[in-house]
Amino acid sequence: MILVFGQTGQVARELARVLPGARFLGRAEADLTDPDACAGAITALRPDAVINAAAYTAVDKAETEEALATRINAEAPGAMARACAALGLPMVHVSTDYVFDGSGDRPFGPDAPTAPLGAYGRGKLAGEQALRGSGATHAILRTSWVFSAHGSNFVKTMLRLSETRDSLNVVADQIGGPTPARAIAEACAHIAEALTRDPALSGTYHFSGAPDVSWADFARAIFAAAGRRTRVQDIPAADYPTPARRPANSRLDCSGLDRLGLSRPDWKAGLSAVLQELEIA
Numbered sequence: 001m002i003l004v005f006g007q008t009g010q011v012a013r014e015l016a017r018v019l020p021g022a023r024f025l026g027r028a029e030a031d032l033t034d035p036d037a038c039a040g041a042i043t044a045l046r047p048d049a050v051i052n053a054a055a056y057t058a059v060d061k062a063e064t065e066e067a068l069a070t071r072i073n074a075e076a077p078g079a080m081a082r083a084c085a086a087l088g089l090p091m092v093h094v095s096t097d098y099v100f101d102g103s104g105d106r107p108f109g110p111d112a113p114t115a116p117l118g119a120y121g122r123g124k125l126a127g128e129q130a131l132r133g134s135g136a137t138h139a140i141l142r143t144s145w146v147f148s149a150h151g152s153n154f155v156k157t158m159l160r161l162s163e164t165r166d167s168l169n170v171v172a173d174q175i176g177g178p179t180p181a182r183a184i185a186e187a188c189a190h191i192a193e194a195l196t197r198d199p200a201l202s203g204t205y206h207f208s209g210a211p212d213v214s215w216a217d218f219a220r221a222i223f224a225a226a227g228r229r230t231r232v233q234d235i236p237a238a239d240y241p242t243p244a245r246r247p248a249n250s251r252l253d254c255s256g257l258d259r260l261g262l263s264r265p266d267w268k269a270g271l272s273a274v275l276q277e278l279e280i281a
Contacts, residue, residue, distance in 0.1 A: 002192055003047035005030055005038065005080065006054035010148040011094060014185035015053055023047065032056075032072040035079035042083040049192040050084055050091045052077055053185075059098070059120045060243040066119035073123035078130025085136035090195035090202075092188045097144040097176065097208070099125040102247020105175070107212075109253040110142070110204040118244040128204070137199040139191045141184070144208045144250045145218075147270070148181035149277040154215070158222045159280065162230040172216035172234035176250025177208030180270025187262055194260055201259060206252035209267030225271055226280045 002019055006012030007026030016024060023045060030041045032054055042050060055073055056062060062069040077093055084091040098121035099114045116122045128140050147153040155178075161168055187207055194201050213221070216234045223230050237246065254264045 001047045002189070003042065003045055003050045005032070005050070005052045008151075009053060009055070009057070010146055010151045010153065010181035011184050011188070012053040013150045014148060014182045015051065015188065017182070018185045018189050032076040033068065035071070035076040038076050039079040039083035042080060042087065042089070046087060047089065049196055050080060050089055051188050051192055052080055052091065052093045053188065055094070056120070056123070059118065062119040062123065063243045066123070069119055070123040070126060073120070074126035074130055077127040078134065081131045081134035081136045081138060084138075085134045090137040090192060090199065091131065092139045092141060092192050092195070093127065093131050094184065094188065095128055095140050095142045096121070096124050097142060097247060097250040097252055099128065099142065100247055102249045105249055105251070107251040107253035108206070110206055110256055117247065120244060137195050137202050139195060139202065140204040141187060141191065142204065142206050142252060143179050143184055144176045144252060145178040146181050146184065147178055147274065149274045150181070154178070154218065155222055155271065155274060158219050159226060159228070159278070162223060162226070162228040165230055167231040167233060168219065169233045169235045169239070170216040170219045171237045171240055172214045173236050174246055174248050174250065175212055175214050177210060177212050177252060177264070178218055178267040178271075179207065179209040180265055180267060180274065182273065183209070183265035183270060190262060191260060205256050205260065206254045207257065207262070208252045208254060208264065209270065210264040212251050221268065222271065226275055
């Protein structure tokens with residue numbers, strides 16, 4: 001049995017489809033603000049593997065709630081990992097491109113220097129460090145620009161705005177790989193099984209959709225696929241200030257996925273599937 005932390009988030013909801021026999025723990029059963037309770041759930045249930053798909057993801061709000069974000073994104077995963085280490089269980093943990101500063105224009109490799117720009121990234125990086133230091137067999141899966149038919153994400157926001165807007169200003173100087181939550185879920189399930197067979201596969205991996213694109217060009221692709229006529233006006237990130245700074249370069253070097261028998265997902269195919277689920281295309 002695979003134990004999944006998370007129930008309502010984008011990746012967790014897709015994991016429920018990919019792993020119908022898994023045990024899912026939502027906030028009522030395992031509140032990530034109580035790391036000891038999360039560790040206790042692993043000890044009590046003794047699963048074959050653990051996937052942590054739960055996180056504090058309110059990037060801007062984290063700037064004023066850093067202690068809470070860090071407890072959820074760092075202390076809780078650390079406690080989970082130590083419980084996994086004690087039982088000899090593998091753990092898969094979803095992380096983010098926000099651990100990098102977004103400088104330059106080359107893809108960041110898994111071993112590239114980290115330098116988070118804000119509270120969210122600092123907490124996620126601390127979670128990675130706790131996982132590595134636990135001694136558990138593990139995989140850290142860094143991803144970016146997650147979208148699905150569920151929850152709040154860029155695709156759904158663009159579709160909503162296009163219902164009442166003829167034109168939208170969208171940031172064009174931030175580049176990254178949009179990643180379907182379904183593909184992340186499938187990768188997590190695959191990695192959990194792989195780690196069970198071969199603990200030597202432990203490590204940090206990058207998993208983002210291909211090809212890399214700007215937010216503005218991603219918006220154009222969304223409107224084209226959905227048959228919307230909303231025009232996109234390119235703007236610099238400086239014209240759209242947010243409480244938390246975003247990386248300008250979110251490109252991830254995903255070549256290490258070869259070790260796992262995985263490859264970058266095609267976000268255009270993922271977008272088509274999401275639009276079909278939303279009954280838009």
